[in-house]
Amino acid sequence: xxxxxxxxxxxxxxxxxxxxxxxxxxxxxxxxxxxxxxxxxxxxxxxxxxxxxxxxxxxxxxxxxxxxxxxxxxxxxxxxxxxxxx
Numbered sequence: 001x002x003x004x005x006x007x008x009x010x011x012x013x014x015x016x017x018x019x020x021x022x023x024x025x026x027x028x029x030x031x032x033x034x035x036x037x038x039x040x041x042x043x044x045x046x047x048x049x050x051x052x053x054x055x056x057x058x059x060x061x062x063x064x065x066x067x068x069x070x071x072x073x074x075x076x077x078x079x080x081x082x083x084x085x086x
Contacts, residue, residue: 047083055082 047055053063061078065071071079 047086051086052082055086058082058085 048066049063052066056063056065056078059078059082061075061082065075066079
């Protein structure tokens with residue numbers, strides 16, 4: 001935290017630049033481009049389809065229950081056990 005308003009003003013002055021016409025302006029933000037490389041494996045390990053069906057069958061159910069969002073109320077424990085085995 002700055003101790004005085006004078007210190008705050010001097011800090012603002014230090015961050016401004018002067019154009020060739022002598023007018024002061026604030027520096028523009030430098031925009032960097034994001035890379036999707038860290039997300040190349042995103043979505044490859046998802047508990048759906050055949051993978052889910054295999055583990056849900058071990059707990060007396062099938063992967064079809066995941067197509068209905070109400071599984072969170074009716075089959076949550078079964079799905080949780082299957083995911084832990086996965």
